Every structure is written in structure tokens, then in C-alpha cells.
Amino acid sequence: MYRIIANLQLNRTRVQILLGFLLVMVVVLSVAGALVYRSISDLLIRNAESYVGETAKQASARLDAVLAQVDSLSLQLVTDARIQQLLYKAKTGEVLTIDQKLSVRPILNNLMALSWLIQGIELYAGDEPLYPLENQNISERIGLETATFANIKEGQLIWAEMQRKESGHLFAVRQIRLEDDYLGRGGYVVFRITDSLLDFFNTEFPTVKGSTMHLFDRHSQLVASSSPSLLDSVNLDTLTSTTAQGAHSIIQIQGTDYLKIIRQSTETNWSILMLVPLDTITEGLLVLQQALLWALVVGAVLCLLLLWMMSSIITKPIRRLRNKMRIPVFALPQQNAEVYFNFEMNELNISYNNLVRELHQLVQTVYEKERLNNQAEIKMLQAQIHPHFLFNTLESLYWTLIEKQEEEGAQTVIALSKLFRYTIAGSNDDWVSLNAEIEHCQRYMEIMKYRIGQRLHWQFHIDPLSHDIKLPKLLIQPLVENAIQHGIEPKVGSSSLLVSIRNVEKNGKSLLGIQVKDDGVGMDKETLAALTKRLEVHHQPDTTMSSSSSTGMGLLNVQRRIKLYYGQEYGIHIQSNPERGTILDLYLPYGVERHV
Numbered sequence: 001m002y003r004i005i006a007n008l009q010l011n012r013t014r015v016q017i018l019l020g021f022l023l024v025m026v027v028v029l030s031v032a033g034a035l036v037y038r039s040i041s042d043l044l045i046r047n048a049e050s051y052v053g054e055t056a057k058q059a060s061a062r063l064d065a066v067l068a069q070v071d072s073l074s075l076q077l078v079t080d081a082r083i084q085q086l087l088y089k090a091k092t093g094e095v096l097t098i099d100q101k102l103s104v105r106p107i108l109n110n111l112m113a114l115s116w117l118i119q120g121i122e123l124y125a126g127d128e129p130l131y132p133l134e135n136q137n138i139s140e141r142i143g144l145e146t147a148t149f150a151n152i153k154e155g156q157l158i159w160a161e162m163q164r165k166e167s168g169h170l171f172a173v174r175q176i177r178l179e180d181d182y183l184g185r186g187g188y189v190v191f192r193i194t195d196s197l198l199d200f201f202n203t204e205f206p207t208v209k210g211s212t213m214h215l216f217d218r219h220s221q222l223v224a225s226s227s228p229s230l231l232d233s234v235n236l237d238t239l240t241s242t243t244a245q246g247a248h249s250i251i252q253i254q255g256t257d258y259l260k261i262i263r264q265s266t267e268t269n270w271s272i273l274m275l276v277p278l279d280t281i282t283e284g285l286l287v288l289q290q291a292l293l294w295a296l297v298v299g300a301v302l303c304l305l306l307l308w309m310m311s312s313i314i315t316k317p318i319r320r321l322r323n324k325m326r327i328p329v330f331a332l333p334q335q336n337a338e339v340y341f342n343f344e345m346n347e348l349n350i351s352y353n354n355l356v357r358e359l360h361q362l363v364q365t366v367y368e369k370e371r372l373n374n375q376a377e378i379k380m381l382q383a384q385i386h387p388h389f390l391f392n393t394l395e396s397l398y399w400t401l402i403e404k405q406e407e408e409g410a411q412t413v414i415a416l417s418k419l420f421r422y423t424i425a426g427s428n429d430d431w432v433s434l435n436a437e438i439e440h441c442q443r444y445m446e447i448m449k450y451r452i453g454q455r456l457h458w459q460f461h462i463d464p465l466s467h468d469i470k471l472p473k474l475l476i477q478p479l480v481e482n483a484i485q486h487g488i489e490p491k492v493g494s495s496s497l498l499v500s501i502r503n504v505e506k507n508g509k510s511l512l513g514i515q516v517k518d519d520g521v522g523m524d525k526e527t528l529a530a531l532t533k534r535l536e537v538h539h540q541p542d543t544t545m546s547s548s549s550s551t552g553m554g555l556l557n558v559q560r561r562i563k564l565y566y567g568q569e570y571g572i573h574i575q576s577n578p579e580r581g582t583i584l585d586l587y588l589p590y591g592v593e594r595h596v
Contacts (some may be wrong), residue, residue, distance in 0.1 A: 017311040018304065025303045026296070033292040041282055048281040049259060052211065056263040056274045059213060063272065064265055069115055070172060070193060071157045077111055077121070077189055078155070078176045087186035088178050090125035104131050119169055120192035130187065138188050142171050159217065170195055170223065195224045211276040214239070218269045230254070230275070239273055250278070317345045325352060332360060369564050372557075373430070412450040415443045423474070434469040434501070434512075438462065441477050441499065448484055456488060458497040465503065469512065469590060472565055478558050479516040479572075479584050487520025487582050495520050504587060511587040519581035528576050535559045535572060562586070 077083060083104060090096055108121040108131070122135055129135035146160045160171035170193040178186035212227040220236050222228070231239065234253055239260070249260040258275040265272065317340045324336045335353045340346050402410050422440045438460065445458050480499065488495040497518045504513035523531070534556065559572050566588055576582040 017314060018307050021307045021310075022300065022303060026300065029296050029299055033296065037288060037292060040288060044281050045259060045278070048276060049261065052259070052261045052274050052276050053263070056213075056261050056272050059274075060263040060265055060272050063215070063270075066117060067265070070117055070191060073111055073115055073118065074157050074172065074174045074189060074191060077107070078174055079179075080107060082107060083123070083176070084179055084186070086130070087125050087176055088180045090130070091178065091181060091184075091186055096125070096130070098133070101131050101133060117193050118191055119194050122190040122192070124188040124190070126185075126187055138173075138190075142173050142190060146171075146173055169193060210280045211274055214273040214275070216271045216273060220271075223270060251275075321345065321349060321352070332356075332363065365564060368560070372561065372564070409450075412447060415446040419443045419447065430473050431470045432473045434465065434471060437471060437473070437476050438501070440474075441480050444477055444480060445497075452484075452489065455494045456484070456497065457494060458499070461498065461500045461502070463502040465501070465512075471512075471588060472561055475558060475561070475586075476514060476516075478554060479514070479586070482555050483516050483518040483520065483582065483584065487518040487522065489520075491520045506587060510590065512590055514586040514588070516584040517581065522578045522581050523576040524578050528574060531555075532574060535574075562588070 086096060086100060086104065089100075104123055108123070112118045112121060122132065122141070123130040124135075124138045127137045127139060129137065135141065142160045146158055155175050155177050158173045160173060172191040172193055174189050174191075176186045176189060177183040212225070212230055214225040214227075214231065215223040216236065216239075217223050220239075222231065222236060225231060230253060239251070249262075251258050251260050253275070257278040259278060259281065261274040261276070263272045263274075264270070320338065321336060321340075324338075325333060333356050335356045336349055338349065340349060397413050419440065422436075422443075442460065445456075449456050449458075476499070480497065483497055488497065495518060497516070500513070500515040500517070502513050502515075504511045555572060562570050562572070570588060571586075573585040573587075574582065575585070
């Protein structure tokens with residue numbers, strides 16, 4: 001994926017936004033479509049179940065009405081006076097003639113004419129056949145269980161088991177009770193009923209396309225069916241089971257799913273089963289499926305267009321900031337003044353601007369350090385034009401003074417020679433040990449004593465410190481030189497100078513404290529404020545370096561070097577009062593050399 005994006009030179013952020021939102025949209029639409037499809041499918045099935053259930057209820061009522069007609073006709077037959085008289089004679093032992101037996105034919109024919117369901121009527125005197133003459137006894141005809149059941153039911157209409165069913169006919173049995181014999185058992189009447197009980201289903205009821213109706217007895221035996229071939233390979237016990245599978249009663253027959261609706265007859269305890277193909281119920285869902293698919297496609301296209309616009313809004317500020325951050329060759333990055341609507345983009349832009357400012361400051365700091373180093377090297381080169389001549393001359397002067405026994409002048413010449421060597425030599429190393437810097441200050445004081453005389457008194461108070469402490473070269477001597485030149489020389493009378501080097505705890509840090517204190521003329525508040533302001537301003541890189549001594553390393557230069565090497569939080573602190581002297585304090589971290 002990343003290789004394809006790289007080859008097509010696409011914006012990765014935009015592609016990620018598009019793919020992420022598109023994936024979310026597809027998942028949401030798919031889940032919503034599936035829920036809608038399932039909800040509508042369940043709704044259609046429930047509606048079909050309700051509709052078909054109402055149809056089954058009506059069919060059950062219609063069947064009960066038909067069977068009630070048979071029951072009414074059978075009751076009319078068993079209470080017929082002529083039938084009662086013949087059966088009473090047979091029960092009392094009188095032998096009935098053939099003519100007497102055949103006399104019941106018109107009665108039976110008239111009764112059958114009243115109902116299209118009754119295809120034949122058989123009459124039994126006791127257990128023996130009365131009409132037709134050649135018939136079997138009752139037990140052999142309909143089975144002992146049904147006959148016994150008929151006795152128990154005491155005259156109610158009983159339907160025979162399906163194994164007694166003849167081709168196209170069902171049997172219904174009713175026991176005849178004799179009124180003249182105090183309702184004693186006189187015989188039986190057997191009705192042969194056509195199995196076309198469900199013919200009314202397809203003609204009298206509007207049903208769902210492809211639906212079928214099936215009639216089962218109380219033993220789950222098939223009595224009648226509008227489509228018998230459909231149930232050839234099905235377990236009938238499964239069909240008549242009322243246990244639902246899932247949210248609806250669904251059964252699979254010959255590879256097709258059917259919705260199963262069962263209603264029970266109140267007359268016979270028979271069950272009416274209606275089977276409705278699910279394909280017929282849900283055939284309208286095909287249109288819904290296509291609509292959902294088209295909605296998904298159209299939604300994806302619209303989402304891509306909207307996401308393209310949205311991603312442009314999101315990525316455009318990023319592209320602008322990226323273009324701003326691109327650095328031309330041999331150029332420094334510039335700050336971006338644009339304000340973005342997005343809070344995070346503004347935070348990123350602020351961080352970028354801070355980085356640019358720090359980079360500019362760092363570059364300027366490096367430039368200033370190199371400029372100072374170059375100036376120092378130029379001065380050292382100027383001082384080294386004829387170093388051997390200078391040192392040879394000083395040495396000759398020293399021996400001349402020794403010959404003349406002027407010991408003080410000779411020592412001053414030696415101190416001056418060492419001071420020049422310290423200043424000129426080692427131009428490639430700007431860091432020296434603390435002891436070397438102190439010795440240089442002491443040599444300078446020896447020369448100043450020769451110059452000023454007995455008016456100058458000085459002391460060095462140095463706490464025991466490590467000899468490995470390093471600090472920039474010519475850092476303390478300019479402070480001493482400034483104190484003598486501006487504080488002690490203008491004063492009439494003797495003056496003292498104290499140089500203290502100690503360990504100081506300040507702001508939780510252990511620092512090297514350097515203090516130069518004199519009791520010279522001092523400064524008033526205005527002069528002190530002006531000098532403090534100059535020290536604060538002149539350490540900036542664009543300020544021209546100034547000096548106040550012959551070495552070219554005045555207070556301003558010392559301040560600038562401290563800022564460059566140690567950071568902006570370090571520098572010279574001045575306290576002064578008129579006629580009471582001046583105190584210069586300098587606090588530096590131990591052994592820190594900043595290489596910029």
C-alpha cells in the first residue's frame with residue numbers, strides 16, 4: 001500500500017484520512033443495511049405469519065362447521081324412530097328379515113343426500129352388520145380400539161384411526177343408544193367420509209402464493225392434504241410439533257424453507273398445518289437488497305467526494321507549514337507568521353517558530369564567537385610581529401638593571417615579560433587553569449605597584465579549590481585593571497584592592513565566585529545605572545565590541561564572553577557607592593566550557 005502511494009506520489013495524510021473514513025462509512029452502512037434488511041425480513045415474516053395464521057383459524061372454523069354437520073346428521077340418524085325400533089327388536093332377540101333390513105336404505109340415502117361429505121353409511125345391530133348385509137362385524141370393520149372408545153364416549157361421534165382408512169374415505173363411528181331400553185347399547189352407525197375435506201381451502205380462502213394446507217388427526221397421521229406429494233419425505237411428527245425454531249417456526253422440506261402455522265380443531269382435536277414458502281414471503285426483499293447495495297455505492301461515492309474536500313481542509317495548513325519549513329540551500333529557515341484555525345496546527349507552528357528563533361540565536365552566537373576569536377587572533381598576530389625582538393629587548397633591559405643593581409626595576413621588567421608571554425602565547429587555547437589566571441593577575445599587580453607606588457595595596461583571598469578548574473583566558477585581569485584604572489588611580493591617597501575567589505551556593509547550585517573589591521572613588525547611581533545598562537545591551541551580537549584597557553579586554557568584552565561561554569543567566573554584577581568604592585561579582589559554573 002505504501003509503495004503504491006509513493007509511486008503515485010499521493011499525499012499520505014490525505015490517503016489515510018480517505019481510507020479510514022471510507023472504511024468506517026462502509027462498515028456503518030453495511031451494519032445499518034444488515035439491520036434494516038433483517039428488521040424488514042422479520043416484519044414481512046411476522047405479517048405473513050399473522051395473515052396465514054388468521055387464514056388457518058378461518059379454515060379450522062370452516063372444518064369444524066363441516067364436521068359439526070356430519071355430527072348433526074349422525075345424531076339425526078341414531079335418533080330416528082325406525083332405526084331405534086329395528087335395533088330394539090334385534091336386541092330383544094327377534095330375527096329381522098331381509099326386507100326389514102333393507103327398509104333402512106331409503107333412510108340412509110336421504111341422509112347422505114344432505115351432505116356431500118358422506119359417501120356411505122353402515123348400520124350395525126350390536127356387533128353384527130344390519131346394512132349392508134354382507135358387511136363385517138364392527139370390530140373387524142373399524143378396529144377394536146375405536147369401537148371401545150365409542151362405547152366410552154357414550155354416543156358421541158368418533159373418528160377411526162388412519163390405518164382403517166380406505167382409499168379416498170375416512171370412518172366416523174357413533175354408538176346407538178336405545179330409548180326403549182333405557183339408553184342401553186343397541187348398535188353402531190359407521191359413516192364413510194370423503195377425504196376431500198380440504199377442497200374448500202383453495203376455493204374459499206385467499207392465501208399466500210405457494211402455500212399448502214394439511215390436516216392431521218390426534219395421532220399426527222395425515223388425514224387430508226392440498227399437496228400430499230410435498231410431505232412424502234417428511235417426518236410427520238416434526239411437522240406437527242409446536243416447538244419454534246428461532247424467532248419463527250421454520251422448517252425445511254425438499255431444500256426449501258417454509259413458515260409453519262398450526263391450528264387445532266375444537267371438534268376433533270385434529271390439527272390444521274399451513275406451510276408457506278419463505279421465498280414467496282421475502283421475494284420483495286430482492287428490491288430492498290438492490291436498493292441497499294445502490295445506497296452503499298452512492299454513499300461511498302458521496303463520502304469520497306466529501307472526504308476529499310474535508311481532507312483538503314485538513315491537509316492544506318499542513319502543506320503550507322511544510323512549504324514554509326523547506327529550507328533553501330545556504331539559507332536559514334524563517335518564522336511563519338500565519339495563524340491557523342486549528343489549535344494543534346497553531347501549537348506546531350509556535351514550536352516551529354521557537355525552533356527557528358533558537359536556531360538563529362545559535363547561529364549568531366557561533367558567528368559572534370568566531371568574530372571574537374578572529375579579533376583576538378588578529379591582535380595576537382599584531383602583537384607577535386616581532387615577539388623575539390620584544391622579549392630580547394626586555395631581557396637585555398633586565399640584565400642591564402641587574403648590573404646596575406636596580407633589583408626592583410629588574411623584577412618589574414621580568415613581570416612585564418611574563419605578562420606579555422601569557423597574553424601573546426597559546427592563541428589556539430582560550431581556556432586556562434584558575435591558577436594560571438591568578439598568577440597573571442599577580443604579575444599585573446606587580447607592574448601596577450611599580451607604576452602607582454605605595455598608594456596601591458592589594459590582597460588575594462583564595463579558598464582551597466581544585467587546581468583543575470578551567471575558565472576563559474583573561475577573564476579576571478580585566479576586572480582588576482578596571483578597578484585600578486577607574487577606581488584607585490583617580491583617588492587621592494592610598495587605596496586597597498581585594499580579589500576573592502571562593503565557592504558560593506546560589507539558587508541551589510555550587511558556583512565559583514570571583515569578587516574584585518576596591519575602595520576607590522566609586523560611582524553615583526546615574527553612572528552605575530548607565531554602566532549596568534551598557535553591560536546588558538552590549539553583550540548582544542550586533543553591538544560593537546569596546547574596550548577600556550590596553551589589552552583590549554574591557555568589562556563589555558568580558559561580559560560578552562561570559563554570555564557566550566556560560567549562557568545568558570551568568571554575567572557581571574556591580575555594586576558601587578561614591579567615595580566608598582566598587583564591588584564586581586562574577587559567578588560561574590565549575591568546569592563548563594560551551595562549544596557552540
